[in-house]
Amino acid sequence: MSHRHPRRSEREQLELFRALPGDLAPRDAQDLMAYPFFSLAKTPRTTPIDFRSGDVTIRVEAVAEHGMATIWDADVLIWAASQIVEARDAGLRTSRLMAASPYEILTFIGRGTSLRDYQRLRAAFDRLQSTSIATSLRQASERRLHRFSWINEWVERADGHGRPAGIELIVPDWFYRAVLGDALVLTIDRAYFRLTGGLDRWLYRLVRKHGGRQPHGWRLDFRHLHQKSGCLSPFKRFAFELRDIIRRQPLPGYRLSAQADASGRLLLAFEPEPCGYPVEPLVLSGTPAIVLSGTRDSCYQEPKPPVTYCAGTKKRSLNLDSNVESNIDDVGPVQSRDNIGQGRAP
Structure with missing residues (x-):
């Protein structure tokens, strides 16, 4: 009699990638810089984003419990993109399953490291995981939509005293392929993390992306x-x-x-x-x-x-x-x- 083996979870199928140490250059995915994927407001947003231009379709949906992922939450994805590109360029194996300490992520994106900052980081993970995106970007046909969340799942580790010891998260395949694709990532100025306004941050990313090869603007x-x-x-x-x-x-x-x-x-x-x-x-x-x-x-x-x-x-x-x-x-x-x-x- 044959025995059916339980299906392995996504986490079990992926090799763990541990965050690289050092002061890495911040890198951003061009698709995320050029299109409306995030809320620019500091108050919770649940109204969907519906964007259509030519053959590009984007719909972003949020749940009332957490609200839509914001442009400040996107700093986590900038950290992830920077880690993946740095490892690839160094000839290291990368993975969608990533592990880091809250301290490493917070210091990279220019935040404080207090308990309140860590709690805000957890809230950012929740919004990134619960926000749903459907887009035709980089699909074979504009009628085909790729649906995903910015984080498939995340888990926090703790030491024997209950203190945070690390975070593991899985980024979606759509984002991972965008980061590894040729010419789909740009280095950004570290001063970006000091911009406090949502519109300021969005405009910098758009300007940085659309600057292209135009030396005269x-x-x-x-x-x-x-x-x-x-x-x-x-x-x-x-x-x-x-x-x-x-x-x-x-x-x-x-x-x-x-x-x-x-x-x-x-x-x-x-x-x-x-x-x-x-x-x-x-x-x-x-x-x-x-x-x-x-x-x-x-x-x-x-x-x-x-x-x-x-x-x-x-x-x-x-x-x-x-x-x-x-x-x-x-x-x-x-x-x-x-x-x-x-x-x-x-």
């Missing part, structure tokens, strides 16, 4: 950006917050500005920061004392926050090298105008 229509963000705020509010980001200049490595095309549409223009040295907030002429101009306010101070200026600004063009799907259909050939910051408000 690139432009995107405000309404197209609103669509790609997946946020719930109305366009008018989104445009206000986007202009505030342009005013603050928080994105590491990039300079932002607003431009208007011939039809009056407001565009976000960005280009790599070429020199990286901020303008001094106070520049004196060398006279023995400060000399005012007679205007209502003193005019020897630069506006705050300081913006980096370098000579030789060039016209920005569409990123035709690596982002055809996001340029041709949504922006079209834009006639260059040098009225930066003077575009008509939406």
Whole structure:
């Protein structure tokens, strides 16, 4: 009489990959940078994200108990991508089953290591595991959808005194293949983890991804950006917050500005920061004392926050090298105008 063997769990079928030590370069998956996969709000979101553009379909669903995975929770996936790529480049065997201590993950993503930080990390794991994604990205046909969660499962280990000793998690095959695929991962600035605003973080990832090979920058229509963000705020509010980001200049490595095309549409223009040295907030002429101009306010101070200026600004063009799907259909050939910051408000 034959005996039926119990089916092994996914965990038992995977070889454990232990996190590599050291200060690894942070790397992000380009698909996650370019499309709306995460909530940008700090309050729990359960309203689904529905995004369609060309043959790309994305639907993100959340449960009321945990809410949708946020762009801050995505830091865990940046950690995972960085570990997988580093190990692959070193000739080591990688796996979807990953093990690390909470301390290693928290320090990598620039968080504290207190009990409260660890509790927030656990909540992030819960949101990543309970958020459901269905997408046609990287499928053979746009009619075929790949369904998964950001974490298939996770478990925390404890020592004999009940203190956290480590975490094991399984990332989905869709994410794992995206990270291992050629040219599907980009290195990001570590200063990204210091960005506190959800829209700031989303915009940096989009700008970093869509910068492509354009040394003189690139432009995107405000309404197209609103669509790609997946946020719930109305366009008018989104445009206000986007202009505030342009005013603050928080994105590491990039300079932002607003431009208007011939039809009056407001565009976000960005280009790599070429020199990286901020303008001094106070520049004196060398006279023995400060000399005012007679205007209502003193005019020897630069506006705050300081913006980096370098000579030789060039016209920005569409990123035709690596982002055809996001340029041709949504922006079209834009006639260059040098009225930066003077575009008509939406």
